[in-house]
Amino acid sequence: xxxxxxxxxxxxxxxxxxxxxxxxxxxxxxxxxxxxxxxxxxxxxxxxxxxxxxxxxxxxxxxxxxxxxxxxxxxxxxxxxxxxxxxxxxxxxxxxxxxxxxxxxxxxxxxxxxxxxxxxxxxxxxxxxxxxxxxxxxxxxxxxxxxxxxxxxxxxxxxxxxxxxxxxxx
Numbered sequence: 001x002x003x004x005x006x007x008x009x010x011x012x013x014x015x016x017x018x019x020x021x022x023x024x025x026x027x028x029x030x031x032x033x034x035x036x037x038x039x040x041x042x043x044x045x046x047x048x049x050x051x052x053x054x055x056x057x058x059x060x061x062x063x064x065x066x067x068x069x070x071x072x073x074x075x076x077x078x079x080x081x082x083x084x085x086x087x088x089x090x091x092x093x094x095x096x097x098x099x100x101x102x103x104x105x106x107x108x109x110x111x112x113x114x115x116x117x118x119x120x121x122x123x124x125x126x127x128x129x130x131x132x133x134x135x136x137x138x139x140x141x142x143x144x145x146x147x148x149x150x151x152x153x154x155x156x157x158x159x160x161x162x163x164x165x166x167x168x169x170x
Contacts, residue, residue, distance in 0.1 A: 020106070023106065027110045027113045028057045028058060028117055028118075029055075029056070029057050030093075031093055031094065031113060031117060031118040032056065032058060032059065032060045032118055033055050034090060034093045035060060035087065035090045035114075035118040035119075035122070036052045036055050036060040036061070036062050036086060037052070038086040038087075038089030038090070039052075039062040039064065039082050039085055039086040040052050041089075042081055042082045042085035043066075043078075043082045046066065046081075048064050048065060048067065049063075049064070049066075050063065050064045050065075051063045057117075062082075064079070064082055066078055066079075076137040076138045077137075079133065079134075080133075080134045080137050080138060080139050083130045083133040084131075084139075084147075086118075086122060086130055087118070087120075087122040087123050087130050087131075087151075088119075090114045090115070090118035090119040090122075091114075091151075091154075093114045093118075094111045094112065094113070094114035094115040094118075095115075096111070097110055097111030097114070098111030098112065098115070098158055108162075112155075112158060112159060112162065115155045116159075119151065120151055120152065120155050123147060123148055123151050124148065125144065125148070131144055131147070131148065
């Protein structure tokens with residue numbers, strides 16, 4: 001602990017803290033934009049009206065309205081796909097950062113941010129989350145549970161690797 005504080009309180013250590021904070025903030029914001037873009041893209045693909053209403057560092061909202069010619073059962077299936085598109089495009093973005101850079105790259109670590117902030121929380125069964133919307137519209141709860149278990153496993157497998165490897169180059 002003493003060695004950590006000694007390194008942290010140097011000029012280089014403080015610059016690294018600032019750099020990592022900025023990288024964290026920018027990556028979090030971009031991952032939220034990409035997440036909302038996933039909802040928008042799939043909705044547009046089905047011919048629905050869609051607008052990204054807002055996007056902040058760890059939260060966003062996309063408004064979707066499907067055309068009236070779709071029967072209600074089809075609208076529910078579309079809403080399930082639209083709801084899950086945001087988290088899954090966040091997974092792809094995080095995976096690209098995580099596996100697309102060198103083993104000791106700080107960008108690899110930043111790949112965990114989309115996974116932890118834009119992907120994983122939206123797949124938990126919390127009222128208002130993307131998974132909640134999908135289940136409310138007919139996704140079978142058992143399928144939702146399997147997605148949640150697999151998601152937590154993937155994210156924490158990657159996080160565990162980072163904790164055990166711990167050598168980063170900025």
